[in-house]
Amino acid sequence: MDGDSVMAAMVEIEDLHWRYPTFDEAEEHPWTLKGINLRVEKGEFFGITGPSGAGKTTLCKAIMGIIPHGLKIPFGLYNHHFRGRVVVDGELVSAVDPEGNVVDGEARGRLFGRGIMSPKVGMVLQDPETQFVKMSLLHEVAFGLQLLRLPREEIEVRVRQALEMVGLGYLADDAEYIHPNDLSGGQKQRVAIASLLAMRPELLILDEPTSDLDPLGKREVIETVRMLHDEYQMTVIIVEHDPEILRRFCDRIALIEDGQVQCVDEATSFFRHMDRLERGGICRFEVSEIAYRTGIYHHGAIPITIEECLTCFPKGLDASLQPEDPRPQGEVLLEVKDLTYTYEDGTQALRGVNFQLHRGEVLALLGTNGSGKTTVAKILNGIYRPTSGTVTILGQDITRRSVRRELPRHVGYVFQNPDHQIFTRRVRDEIAYGLKNLGLSEEEIAERTVQALEAVNLTDKADEDPLFLGKGQRQRVAVASILAMRPEILIVDEPTTGQDYRMVSGIMELLENLHSQGNTVLIITHDMTLVANYCERVVVLLNGQDVFTGTPRELFGNPENLERTQLCAPQAISLSVAMRQLKEDFPLLLNKAEWIRALQTQRWV
Known part of the structure; x- marks a missing residue:
């Protein structure tokens, strides 16, 4: 985001509580969301992370308006399931008047607000297959555009652009004859993203959009979303576990635990607080965990990038600290x-x-x-x-x-x-x-x-x-x-x-x-x-x-093998490879466990 721009809210959430309805009205689920207060600025690339089951997807559905408007709640019992307010781009999406209906002297509540926010808000679900509605790739991506009643020529242009943006441009010519179910899991995820990108919503919500993608595919898809964010001033909310994606692309990150916002922090700062991340079970950078376990700091802070590690990690580790790789012994x-x-x-x-x-x-x-x-x-x-x-x-x-x-x-x-x-x-x-x-x-x-x-x-x-x-x-x-x-x-x-x-x-x-x-x-x-x-x-x-x-060491430690296989090396061994540029016989340490053992065995520069 441009720090000089006037800050205006795209999403404002006040004291949001939600619990899912049950089949038996005599029973109640516990609250899934417990007093969420959150503000996302217009034009912001905002990250949400947290442990599985923390309420991240539920929160996104509330922003979209699917919760509570898309679920069947017995009339007058809205305040038993939903409390608080959700506002998107100045428009009330959901709220409950707790005294809106009085039955037998008991306040039952009345739901009001616009409801589901499509097409202003687009949401890519965690499982892409759950949002496919058409029998061909072409019509799947074009479906939302047809609902917007766009001219045929513009639909054709947008479909091709969207497919190219997610790396599926090579399928555009045959898109009418390709069924989404014939694609791989990662390709399906890209189709789901393309169908939303084609509509160019003002707010794009991505619920773990890269979970089924290979490393290069992850980077390409998020870079595409970032490009759209920059070019069209689109606001993006992404739910993600991958620390590299969150740090590299997000302006701020919210940590959600047990239905509550534990903190909101600037992206780089977010990943330097190792105690907080460890308590929440949040994925950390490998180099940060190595530094944290061995007491290495970059200007008084935990390093999170290879570049920072090159200035503070020991460079004189002995080559003998590289373990021997096991070879298959069994039949x-x-x-x-x-x-x-x-x-x-x-x-x-x-x-x-x-x-x-x-x-x-x-x-x-x-x-x-x-x-x-x-x-x-x-x-x-x-x-x-x-x-x-x-x-x-x-x-x-x-x-x-x-x-x-x-x-x-x-x-x-x-x-x-x-x-x-x-x-x-x-x-x-x-x-x-x-x-x-x-x-x-x-x-x-x-x-x-x-x-x-x-x-x-x-x-x-x-x-x-x-x-x-x-x-x-x-x-x-x-x-x-x-x-x-x-x-x-x-x-x-x-x-x-x-x-x-x-x-x-x-x-x-x-x-x-x-x-x-x-x-x-x-x-x-x-x-x-x-x-x-x-x-x-x-x-x-x-x-x-x-x-x-x-072996993994032979694959990840050789840039030529990575280029030939179109894969990316993990951060720990990438640091080893970078160290070898400074010291030719530096040990090729494969993972954080090998790094920690080596540093605890021999600590000198």
């Missing part, structure tokens, strides 16, 4: 040879993929959006049959029908979108469902269900409907339902999507414990920090082909 449990897959429309998703998975290792399958990772996973789980090539698991060819029938006993697959595998109305029943199909006793089913709930920290949600949980919590339900079956090979597709720092750590510790017990894990992810911290080897796909196989 080959899974082998993929010359694997190809072609979809019915002729799209070649895989073009001769080769890799091995050894017993007891954690292998990461990486690649940009649309590179073929999820297609490989679905073949491994027997959902798709390969066009050509072979896949053997436990020495058996999975293309044989008898082998495919037994795959669920040996291979567990956690989908990228948890809603694709959740279909019961209670969390407890969802976890127990697969166990019942294994023919286990009631006692063992109950025991495994309890263990899985504890492992993913959902014991208190056991009897709730998964559909009413946040996406991060639904992701944990999906993970728990597979973990309870104890497969020999666990395939996890984007396990940390939509999760806060604390939940990411919890799930990865859980997978690490399974690994320590001899389980074999294949992780499909865009989270490079996760790979550097937990994975022993990586296979990178690009355009349906394997282009790199090796």
Whole structure:
């Protein structure tokens, strides 16, 4: 924002309380929002962060007017569910007059305000599939423009511009013939963003818009939004866990915990308060955590960038402090040879993929959006049959029908979108469902269900409907339902999507414990920090082909490998690479744990 400009509020929220209605009027949910007071200036790029379940998405829906106007609340009971005021661009969106209706001597409340704020306010939801309404990419992006009754020529121009802005311009010519469901998860997210960008709202709300994108895709999408923000003076509110995106693009950041605003701070200052971030379970910069744990400061403050670290970190660490990378020792449990897959429309998703998975290792399958990772996973789980090539698991060819029938006993697959595998109305029943199909006793089913709930920290949600949980919590339900079956090979597709720092750590510790017990894990992810911290080897796909196989250190420590694979290195090893520019034999430290051990072992410049 221009500091000299006259500050005017785009969003004003006063003492906002909200709780969701229940099926039973005799019961009441606790308050989800508890006295929110917030002001977002016109033209501001405003960040919201906080742990999963803190109320971030609910707050965005209240700004949009979906809450309370889009939900069915019994007449006259509005003040039992909604209190406070929401004003957008000077226009009252929602408020309740607590004495507006008096029934039998009791004040019941009257709801007033404009309601849902489209098209002035546009909101990109956390799960893009929930906002698709059309059968083609072209009509999906054009739908909102048609509702605005724009001329056909302008609609065509805006659709193409929007697709180009989110990196999907290469699909524009065939957009009429592409169904959104045929796109990868990351591409779907871009389509959802494009459909809103095309309408050019005055306020754009993005609810974790980059959770399904690869690192380069994240940067491209947010840079696009920032460009629109700058060019059209658009106000942007973004809900995000990624500290780099929040620091780089936001003017100010609000921390939401347990339905309350804990603080609002300038972006750079926000991430220097390590105690506050740690208490809230907020993702920190790797270099900040290294500095915090080892007592290193940049001009009296915790460093948050590599540039700051280069001026205050020791540069004389001995090369012997670089650990040896583990090499696979176990037998080959899974082998993929010359694997190809072609979809019915002729799209070649895989073009001769080769890799091995050894017993007891954690292998990461990486690649940009649309590179073929999820297609490989679905073949491994027997959902798709390969066009050509072979896949053997436990020495058996999975293309044989008898082998495919037994795959669920040996291979567990956690989908990228948890809603694709959740279909019961209670969390407890969802976890127990697969166990019942294994023919286990009631006692063992109950025991495994309890263990899985504890492992993913959902014991208190056991009897709730998964559909009413946040996406991060639904992701944990999906993970728990597979973990309870104890497969020999666990395939996890984007396990940390939509999760806060604390939940990411919890799930990865859980997978690490399974690994320590001899389980074999294949992780499909865009989270490079996760790979550097937990994975022993990586296979990178690009355009349906394997282009790199090796250790995370070999991938992230070599700029040529990163360029060839179109990936980005995590911050900790990027600092090591930068240090090597100053000292050629500086150890290539892969993650924050290696950095902390090295600094505690040898502290000198």
